[in-house]
Amino acid sequence: MTGPELAEAGRLLAAARRPVVFTGAGMSAESGVPTFRDAQTGLWQRYDPQELATPAAFRADPALVWGWYEARRRGVRRALPNPGHRAVAAIQARLPATVVITQNVDDLHERGGVPAPVRLHGSLFAPRCSACARPAPLPSDLPPPAGTPEPRGTPEPRGEPEPRGEPEPQDGPLTPPACAGCGAPVRPGVVWFGEALPSAALDAAVEAAAGCDLLLTVGTSALVHPAAEIPLVAARLGAPVVQVNPVPTPLDAICAVNLRGPAGEVLPALVRAAWPDADAG
Numbered sequence: 001m002t003g004p005e006l007a008e009a010g011r012l013l014a015a016a017r018r019p020v021v022f023t024g025a026g027m028s029a030e031s032g033v034p035t036f037r038d039a040q041t042g043l044w045q046r047y048d049p050q051e052l053a054t055p056a057a058f059r060a061d062p063a064l065v066w067g068w069y070e071a072r073r074r075g076v077r078r079a080l081p082n083p084g085h086r087a088v089a090a091i092q093a094r095l096p097a098t099v100v101i102t103q104n105v106d107d108l109h110e111r112g113g114v115p116a117p118v119r120l121h122g123s124l125f126a127p128r129c130s131a132c133a134r135p136a137p138l139p140s141d142l143p144p145p146a147g148t149p150e151p152r153g154t155p156e157p158r159g160e161p162e163p164r165g166e167p168e169p170q171d172g173p174l175t176p177p178a179c180a181g182c183g184a185p186v187r188p189g190v191v192w193f194g195e196a197l198p199s200a201a202l203d204a205a206v207e208a209a210a211g212c213d214l215l216l217t218v219g220t221s222a223l224v225h226p227a228a229e230i231p232l233v234a235a236r237l238g239a240p241v242v243q244v245n246p247v248p249t250p251l252d253a254i255c256a257v258n259l260r261g262p263a264g265e266v267l268p269a270l271v272r273a274a275w276p277d278a279d280a281g
């Protein structure tokens with residue numbers, strides 16, 4: 001990606017001192033993690049994610065919902081951060097006051113070099129009891145994250161590598177484990193539709209957006225609330241907003257620059273436009 005828009009966005013980033021990077025599912029699309037808009041695969045294509053990601057669905061069929069999250073967890077474990085994730089880490093390395101706010105429940109920002117993103121919608125890797133909220137261990141047979149060096153002496157895997165990111169066809173319903181404390185079913189540590197966001201994360205996000213001097217919004221359709229209001233907070237307080245998305249979204253109108261392209265390509269180019277000497281990660 002080149003052109004006047006990229007140059008302008010690069011100028012805004014180079015001039016920033018307290019940027020916010022706000023991300024959605026599109027940030028992880030090039031890592032093979034399906035977005036919410038993407039059609040689901042296998043058993044899950046029969047279900048609308050917005051219906052599965054609800055307390056009612058878990059009450060009605062805990063095994064179906066737990067199985068879905070386990071499939072997504074395994075998909076993310078097989079995925080790798082993409083150059084977009086590393087470019088976000090490069091921005092934070094260059095500007096330590098950078099706050100990364102994500103709607104994503106995958107752990108690719110952390111694995112891509114951003115140690116503590118503000119998580120508005122929780123994480124796939126923080127299961128807890130659905131009754132007493134006691135943290136629960138991850139399933140013992142969960143594979144390590146892709147790219148984790150094999151312990152010395154592990155035999156080389158033979159045959160085709162598994163596809164990245166996508167749930168596997170045989171993924172299906174799975175009875176959730178019981179809480180070690182009260183015996184109630186363990187649930188995924190994510191925010192379901194109809195549930196309040198963690199107040200500490202939401203407060204931190206609003207505060208960062210209100211105090212930023214640039215907000216970079218990456219790979220979000222900006223349709224889910226209250227997360228979608230974060231870029232508006234920044235714009236209302238006069239900070240320029242730069243959007244990275246291959247297609248227009250409801251945020252176009254508030255953006256100083258709209259960069260139409262995939263995050264994995266645009267973000268490294270943006271870092272180079274801002275800091276020609278930088279290693280874009």
Ligand code: BV8
Nearest residue numbers: 024025026035036037103193194219220221224225262263
């Ligand atoms: C609540 C975790 C009340 C679970 C998620 C106001 C107006 C209208 C509705 C509401 C409103 N306020 C509340 C609501 C209801 C609801 C809501 O917003 N509904 C929407 C659908 C209309 N909100 C809620 O229910 C929230 N809770 O309001 O509680 C309350 C308050 C107090 C006390 C009690 C209760 C909770 C919302 C959080 C739900 N949980 N995730 C899980 O993951 O399973 S939301 C989930 O969906 C994601 O986290 C994310 O937020 C959202 C998906 O959006 P995106 O990330 O943007 O992804 P999407 O697929 O949509 O788009 C991808 C984009 O990327 C596209 O634009 C595409 O073009 C682009 N793209 C693709 N490839 C690339 C790319 N971009 C760059 N590079 C690429 N390569």
Ligand code: ZN
Nearest residue numbers: 129132179182
């Ligand atoms: Zn419990």
